[in-house]
Amino acid sequence: MKQKLIQTQAKEIFTRTKLPGCDWVINQYVGCEHxxxxxxxxxxxxxxxxGDWGTWVEAKMNAPELVKNRLISGRVFMSSxxxxYQPIEKELKLTRRILENLDKKTNxxxxxxxxxxxxxxxxxxx
Ligand code: SF4
Known part of the structure; x- marks a missing residue:
């Protein structure tokens, strides 16, 4: 990865949003290699x-744990x-592990x- 990787621990991973068509967003990464x-x-x-956009990615390393046993009502939008699925996901697999841990009824x-x-x-x- 050419960009700077910043590994953090989040307190919460679901965030309320007013984006059209969704009620919650989830951003296990902030920043984007693309x-x-x-x-x-x-x-x-x-x-x-x-730093400038595109030069760093923050990865919330505990995101897969934070979605466990959470039943979220409403529409959830991943990655606002x-x-x-930017390249660092190949290595960290945060998205994959979130999908494995999310309640299967999540919209x-x-x-x-x-x-x-x-x-x-x-x-x-x-
Ligand atoms: S978040 Fe989406 S639009 Fe923005 S740089 Fe990444 S892929 Fe491109």
Missing amino acids: NCSYCYARFMARWKGY VSDA LSILTKSDLVLRDSEISIF
């Missing part, structure tokens, strides 16, 4: 203070300020531009 020029999440760089949507999502297609939440 660094798309059109990215709407660049504002997070100013807020986080780790990152890509859940989940995932936004990604990576075909790494196919790796997890056998996980029964899909």
Whole structure:
């Protein structure tokens, strides 16, 4: 990984949102290796203070534990300020482990531009 990896522990992983079509967001990563020029999440760089967008990724290492035994009512959107399947996911597998631990009744949507999502297609939440 060329970008700086910042490993953190989160207190909570589900965040209420007013984004259209969803009630909660979950961001196990903040920041994105894809660094798309059109990215709407660049504002997070100013807020986080780790450097320019695309030069760092924060990984919430305990995210898979935080979703265990949580039944979330409403629509959950995964990765509003990152890509859940950006390259570092190959190594860390946070997204995969979250999907394994999430309650199977969760109404989940995932936004990604990576075909790494196919790796997890056998996980029964899909
Ligand atoms: S993949 Fe999504 S989150 Fe990542 S840089 Fe591109 S638009 Fe932003």
